[in-house]
Amino acid sequence: xxxxxxxxxxxxxxxxxxxxxxxxxxxxxxxxxxxxxxxxxxxxxxxxxxxxxxxxxxxxxxxxxxxxxxxxxxxxxxxxxxxxxxxxxxxxxxxxxxxxxxxxxxxxxxxxxxxxxxxxxxxxxxxxxxxxxxxxxxxxxxxxxxxxxxxxxxxxxxxxxxxxxxxxxxxxxxxxxxxxxxxxxxxxxxxxxxxxxxxxxxxxxxxxxxxxxxxxxxxxxxxxxxxxxxxxxxxxxxxxxxxxxxxxxxxxxxxxx
Ligand SMILES: NC(=O)c1ccc[n+]([C@@H]2O[C@H](COP(=O)([O-])OP(=O)(O)OC[C@H]3O[C@@H](n4cnc5c(N)ncnc54)[C@H](O)[C@@H]3O)[C@@H](O)[C@H]2O)c1
Numbered sequence: 001x002x003x004x005x006x007x008x009x010x011x012x013x014x015x016x017x018x019x020x021x022x023x024x025x026x027x028x029x030x031x032x033x034x035x036x037x038x039x040x041x042x043x044x045x046x047x048x049x050x051x052x053x054x055x056x057x058x059x060x061x062x063x064x065x066x067x068x069x070x071x072x073x074x075x076x077x078x079x080x081x082x083x084x085x086x087x088x089x090x091x092x093x094x095x096x097x098x099x100x101x102x103x104x105x106x107x108x109x110x111x112x113x114x115x116x117x118x119x120x121x122x123x124x125x126x127x128x129x130x131x132x133x134x135x136x137x138x139x140x141x142x143x144x145x146x147x148x149x150x151x152x153x154x155x156x157x158x159x160x161x162x163x164x165x166x167x168x169x170x171x172x173x174x175x176x177x178x179x180x181x182x183x184x185x186x187x188x189x190x191x192x193x194x195x196x197x198x199x200x201x202x203x204x205x206x207x208x209x210x211x212x213x214x215x216x217x218x219x220x221x222x223x224x225x226x227x228x229x230x231x232x233x234x235x236x237x238x239x240x241x242x243x244x245x246x247x248x249x250x251x252x253x254x255x256x257x
Contacts, residue, residue: 005030013091015042017192021226027055036062064117096198114158134179170246188252
């Protein structure tokens with residue numbers, strides 16, 4: 001308890017899934033959490049549920065693809081708490097189509113959320129975090145950012161991009177004397193709504209059976225939970241990882257091993 005007392009954390013895409021679990025884990029260690037999401041109603045409910053547990057939690061609606069909204073969210077956090085220590089760039093989508101089936105609109109939408117959103121989070125978030133005594137940015141990549149993912153090629157491209165963006169910005173911060181660490185997290189197959197939202201183009205079946213997928217793809221067949229990722233994010237957010245920078249934390253039960 002108390003590993004993040006007095007810290008302020010912004011978690012994007014935190015109305016549900018991995019982002020929600022990360023926000024709850026950080027709050028449970030004393031962080032004041034600001035959760036943002038494009039989904040207003042669910043985001044408000046999530047923040048209210050956290051407050052009912054005694055946590056300090058606010059929700060701000062945010063589309064991570066909007067530059068103006070990044071600036072206004074950070075200004076709101078400054079007004080609310082006067083500081084930012086931790087940023088979890090979590091918001092993301094996965095469009096399950098091969099390169100031959102994906103339209104350019106789908107490709108650009110996925111890039112704008114998964115890549116542009118993270119880029120702007122780093123660009124605008126780090127200068128605010130740098131005003132504190134030092135902080136941590138954690139970017140959600142994927143096992144798909146480490147190895148080929150046929151059927152998810154454009155998604156894999158975004159997640160590979162997040163991995164190298166994280167490492168490069170970590171070194172840019174060091175070069176500029178900015179005391180902000182930047183790391184990426186690489187989940188394997190985690191049970192969240194992302195699997196229900198994936199469109200399958202040709203066979204008419206929209207559902208991905210995530211339990212079956214885990215049985216087939218994960219050594220031992222073990223399906224991950226959002227809290228498995230949240231525990232790793234907590235480590236990277238806390239001072240226990242002070243020497244972990246420009247690194248990648250793989251939480252995939254040996255998929256990529
Ligand atoms: N679930 C997995 O198996 C898995 C594996 C590897 C990586 N990831 C990554 O983890 C992150 C979280 O995924 P999840 O599984 O919790 O998905 P999820 O669909 O459950 O949650 C994603 C959240 O992002 C929000 N969001 C979508 N577009 C947004 C936008 N433009 N602006 C702001 N918020 C937006 C959604 O409303 C949702 O609340 C993603 O970056 C995903 O790529 C997930």
